[in-house]
Amino acid sequence: MKHLFQTVTLTFLIAGLTFYSCKKENSCNGCQTNTTIQNPNKPPIAVAGPDQTTNLPVNSILLNGSASSDPDGRIASWQWAKISGPPSFNIVNANSSQTQATNLAEGLYHFELTVTDSLGLFDKDTTIITVNKLYTNEIIFNDQVWQCWWGCWIDIPNLYSHLPSGASFRVFIKRDNSNTWEEAIPVSQVGYGYWVENDGHLIVYGDELGNDTPDIKIVY
Incomplete structure (x- = not known):
């Protein structure tokens, strides 16, 4: 009788575990899930403006990157830098969309604009400034x-x-x-x-x- 009770108990225990396992595996059948697909962030577009020429004694020029844009957000920062050219120069406000480049000397300058959006993506563009010599004759x-x-x-x-x-x-x-x-x-x-x-x-x-x-x- 004792063995029969143990056998019946074991049978019910196995059946219970099997039922629980099946219920757990099938518990999500027919469930609805909501999936949100987010569009990836697009980088901004830097526009450093057209190439320009100035003739000494005029030794300053406007750097204008205001045509830059971000297709899906906003531009968070601007950065102007000289990447080549004579050593004499000054950028009045390197972190502005528009600024003056002053103290220019005769020669060819390349100024680079970097724009960065609010999520850290960035783009660069370059403008060329030609400074002609001072003519005295x-x-x-x-x-x-x-x-x-x-x-x-x-x-x-x-x-x-x-x-x-x-x-x-x-x-x-x-x-x-x-x-x-x-x-x-x-x-x-x-x-x-x-x-x-x-x-x-x-x-x-x-x-x-x-x-x-x-x-x-x-x-x-």
Whole structure:
């Protein structure tokens, strides 16, 4: 009788464990789960602004990174740094989207902008600043005459005979009705422009032509 009781007890114990195990394994059948899928953070986009040129004695320029953006958040920090160029420079506020670069010297500068978003992702962009030398010498060709044929231009021959060998230069024009010298830009399509032909002829042209006799100034 004792053995029978032990056998029955053991049988019920095994059955109970089996039932509990099955219930535990099947307890989540048919359960609903809520899964939240989060979009990954996207990095910001740094825009250091267009390349710029200044001519000494103007030795400062605006660094403008305000076109930078973050597609899914906000920009938390800005950082300007010079990565190459002459040793003379100063960034007034390196942690601002816009700031002045001052005390620039003749040469080519590369300024890098780093923008960082609120979750630590960042992007970089570079702008190039060209600082031209201070020109102290000038030659003025007075009362030049427009030549017109499919457009109008002023022709100054033998340009290089007036300049030291290898000298860089800039070209300006002053109209009869003005006291202001306006700079002509090499091969410009807007305003006044110029080019130098292979035989040394300086050709100056513009989009506001007339019957006057303007002065041409070469500074070098």
